[in-house]
Amino acid sequence: MTPTASARDRPSRSGGASALKRKLDAFGGWWRFSLPIGSRVEGDATGGYYIDFTEKVEEPRWPPTFVTGDRHPLYVAITQWALGCYERFLAEEDERWLAAAQAAGDYLVAKQNRGGRLDGGLFHHTPYPHTFALRPPWLSGIAQGQAASLLVRLHRVDGSEALAEAARRMIGPLSVPAAEGGVQALLDGRPFPEEYPTNPPSHVLNGGIFGLWGLRDVGVALGDPESTRAFEAGLEALVGGLPRWDLGYWSRYDLFPHPVSNVATVAYHELHINQLRAMAAVAPHPRLETTAARFARYAEARRNYLRALAKKVLFRVLVPRNPALSRWLRRARPATHPSLP
Numbered sequence: 001m002t003p004t005a006s007a008r009d010r011p012s013r014s015g016g017a018s019a020l021k022r023k024l025d026a027f028g029g030w031w032r033f034s035l036p037i038g039s040r041v042e043g044d045a046t047g048g049y050y051i052d053f054t055e056k057v058e059e060p061r062w063p064p065t066f067v068t069g070d071r072h073p074l075y076v077a078i079t080q081w082a083l084g085c086y087e088r089f090l091a092e093e094d095e096r097w098l099a100a101a102q103a104a105g106d107y108l109v110a111k112q113n114r115g116g117r118l119d120g121g122l123f124h125h126t127p128y129p130h131t132f133a134l135r136p137p138w139l140s141g142i143a144q145g146q147a148a149s150l151l152v153r154l155h156r157v158d159g160s161e162a163l164a165e166a167a168r169r170m171i172g173p174l175s176v177p178a179a180e181g182g183v184q185a186l187l188d189g190r191p192f193p194e195e196y197p198t199n200p201p202s203h204v205l206n207g208g209i210f211g212l213w214g215l216r217d218v219g220v221a222l223g224d225p226e227s228t229r230a231f232e233a234g235l236e237a238l239v240g241g242l243p244r245w246d247l248g249y250w251s252r253y254d255l256f257p258h259p260v261s262n263v264a265t266v267a268y269h270e271l272h273i274n275q276l277r278a279m280a281a282v283a284p285h286p287r288l289e290t291t292a293a294r295f296a297r298y299a300e301a302r303r304n305y306l307r308a309l310a311k312k313v314l315f316r317v318l319v320p321r322n323p324a325l326s327r328w329l330r331r332a333r334p335a336t337h338p339s340l341p
Contacts, residue, residue: 056083056084141197168222171218195211203254209238266305277289
């Protein structure tokens, strides 16, 4: 693997990304969040994270307000909160942030499934609330990958072999097909992590990339060649499949056969740009950079922004976030339908 670029050499969020930021500020709540490229990434996968989650945390105290006992929205909320705490620890050298990240790591390790082919899995025991029909128990490739990345970094701090083993177990479900309860699906014949293990596959772009980084981190930081091979195979799927997430004016959030394409929100479009640039820094490939640049150019044209907004509104009319309405529409629609571009 090629060592990552330094923070000074990594691409900045300029051009299309700054135009996106202005649109985010103008549009407001529904599409609004901004997650920049991490500035403390190290070649051995133990420094800062690829995407900076510091905006996800407000104070170094576990548990965060969205976790009450065993109740929480999704495991990904915890993994991103913890990675944000770790980033704050690196930036401020305040041990309170590290302690918060470690407490979250302990929580995730305690929640890992034990035994069987899905050993290490973080099972969700409630249905996914919207967009995808997922019945419990179900796993998520983004949660597994980000949790592995967190545990690798915590292992760096104290050398705990238990954390290293938990990180290895965390990526196990990424190699199990979704049809068998895992979070791997084929994208043009190549394995790719599934944020939402649907049938047919949903291939959520941002979630797949986060899952791949978990594989990379375990492979690089813990010297696990099998994880490295899995990362490289998934990277081939990502690079080969990038045209499928390209609408010609904006990026797609996923590849699921919805009634209409699920165009990315402004915030997720920006995240796609930053993820592709961050990936190119650690695994250089011309298509990663050219796709990121093309997505950024899309964002500079007001007509593209308005077209994406209109398509997203149409999507949410047909696939609403309200669970009851969404279930009713699924029953009312024919079993099969063409997915419009």
